[in-house]
Amino acid sequence: MWQDRFGYTYDEAAALISITKSTPMTSAQQPMITPAQARTIYLLKLDGPLSTPSKVQEIANLPAIPECHLGSSDDGSSMFCKVDGRAKLAIENWLSLHNKDLRPLFVPFGRAYKELSSTSLYPTLGIDTTLPQFRPQDPQFLDHAHSFGQKKDQFPVRFFFYGTLASAPKLCSLLSLPDEEAPVLLKASVKGGTMETWGNGKYNALINGSEDSRIDGWAYMVISEEYEDALRKYETEAYEVVKCEIEMEGKNVQGCTFRFTGAVD
Numbered sequence: 001m002w003q004d005r006f007g008y009t010y011d012e013a014a015a016l017i018s019i020t021k022s023t024p025m026t027s028a029q030q031p032m033i034t035p036a037q038a039r040t041i042y043l044l045k046l047d048g049p050l051s052t053p054s055k056v057q058e059i060a061n062l063p064a065i066p067e068c069h070l071g072s073s074d075d076g077s078s079m080f081c082k083v084d085g086r087a088k089l090a091i092e093n094w095l096s097l098h099n100k101d102l103r104p105l106f107v108p109f110g111r112a113y114k115e116l117s118s119t120s121l122y123p124t125l126g127i128d129t130t131l132p133q134f135r136p137q138d139p140q141f142l143d144h145a146h147s148f149g150q151k152k153d154q155f156p157v158r159f160f161f162y163g164t165l166a167s168a169p170k171l172c173s174l175l176s177l178p179d180e181e182a183p184v185l186l187k188a189s190v191k192g193g194t195m196e197t198w199g200n201g202k203y204n205a206l207i208n209g210s211e212d213s214r215i216d217g218w219a220y221m222v223i224s225e226e227y228e229d230a231l232r233k234y235e236t237e238a239y240e241v242v243k244c245e246i247e248m249e250g251k252n253v254q255g256c257t258f259r260f261t262g263a264v265d
Contacts, residue, residue, distance in 0.1 A: 041082060043081070044081050046081060069081070118151055123242040150256050153225070156222060161220055165220075171185075186220075187216075194206075244256060
């Protein structure tokens with residue numbers, strides 16, 4: 001009966017069940033990780049079976065070879081590659097099956113996450129880009145080309161600041177600016193955000209607000225990726241870079257700001 005119905009005997013079925021129970025969980029069976037965990041960036045030390053970026057790409061099933069960095073310490077130099085939370089989980093799952101003794105070194109890449117889509121409004125302050133009205137439309141039905149705001153690698157870029165970054169001395173310190181290059185901060189505002197706090201009121205937290213909500217602050221032109229990296233490092237992984245429309249000097253300009261990603265007070 002078993003063989004006629006399922007294609008194998010009862011004893012064969014029992015053996016299959018026994019094998020399944022004794023087989024370690026694969027990556028597909030591992031618990032899901034949150035979006036915030038998935039996009040967290042780490043620097044993975046290249047060592048052992050993870051000795052090359054190509055091997056990391058293969059094990060983590062990455063679409064491209066990960067970016068590499070050279071790290072130095074008193075013990076010498078080591079190579080690291082940049083991976084996200086999904087890749088970290090895939091690597092840990094692979095090692096649990098093939099090399100349980102290896103404990104890879106993942107160093108949190110503590111800076112604000114940035115991934116600006118060039119084909120949609122994602123991510124934009126105050127906008128849920130999954131809603132139909134904010135999704136990209138077919139170009140043939142548009143009178144003019146659609147603008148999706150600031151591009152990921154577009155510099156210079158206007159940033160909207162609030163809190164501690166809206167301070168010329170702080171920017172001079174973070175960006176190592178000489179005295180003759182005092183940063184120019186212009187009064188500005190953005191819509192779609194609301195201000196909260198986190199860390200028991202210690203830190204400001206700009207989060208999504210209503211469409212008509214307005215936050216006042218300052219606009220600053222970030223001239224290079226190097227300067228932006230310094231700002232992202234200062235804000236840490238508690239924030240993310242998002243697109244926004246900045247109102248300043250009587251006009252609206254495309255830019256970016258730092259949106260808080262955690263739980264507010």
